[in-house]
Amino acid sequence: MRQKKKWYDFLWIFSLTYLILGFFNILFAWLGLLCFFIPLIIAIVGRNKAYCNKYCGRSQLFSLVGGRFELSRKKDVPKWMKSKYFRYGFLIFFFAMFFLMLWNTYLVFAGVKNLGMAVTLLWTFKLPWHWAYHGTLFSDGVAQFAFGFYSVMLTSTVLGFITMILFKPRSWCVYCPMGTMTQLICKARNAARPQN
Amino acid sequence: MAKRKAIVNVRDCVACGCCIKVCPRDAITVPQGIHAKIDEELCIGCGKCAKECPASVITLEVLKQ
């Protein structure tokens, strides 16, 4: 075996807990912002992908289930999936949907729309999720964001599990918007600096 | 026997670092978050990284001296 497991090799527990908590109280979805801001800050300030390379709990979950538990065909991903067109295209699509979600949250904040107690899977399927709603703080918008953000997280997890089964365990990393974005940030941030 | 070393197709590398986690020799880094880099001195050509890489961009090649 290789080097001993480090503390951050157990961050998959955080990712798993996060997904489970969303079934009990949707407001926990706010915690997911950590998985958004931490990689961004590391990429912008640290100019590297330490988040992907070390700390990302979601990818650990995939390598655990797909690798250790063998729930993966371990085949190569198709060529188009690792092409820049697809990766950048998916990044743009993902963020377009993300901003749409933010816009919906805003409408609920502003009182234009009513709170929708649903989790939208794969940007299409609305799953009733009212059991995880027990009132909210300040405004319905706070809960709307939680439903929206949890939808994003659940959708990416489901996609990740599908490609984990079809291809290699961590296939999600090939087209993960966070991974693509942090790599782009690193390229930009290091463009002027010599490779070591 | 010819020694084989892992080579990264850096153009298609997504810098995820799956390879780092499986390398028994700690031969891999992802400097500046752009692509993986393999230390030829440390690599023993075991192929674990190539098997793990989700983008399948690592190959084992016989290095010409």
Ligand code: SF4
């Ligand atoms: S590419 Fe995405 S899923 Fe993979 S390690 Fe990076 S952030 Fe995690």
Ligand code: SF4
């Ligand atoms: S696992 Fe493959 S894609 Fe990921 S950093 Fe290593 S060589 Fe690059």
Ligand code: SF4
């Ligand atoms: S072939 Fe083996 S020793 Fe060489 S870089 Fe890959 S995992 Fe490490």
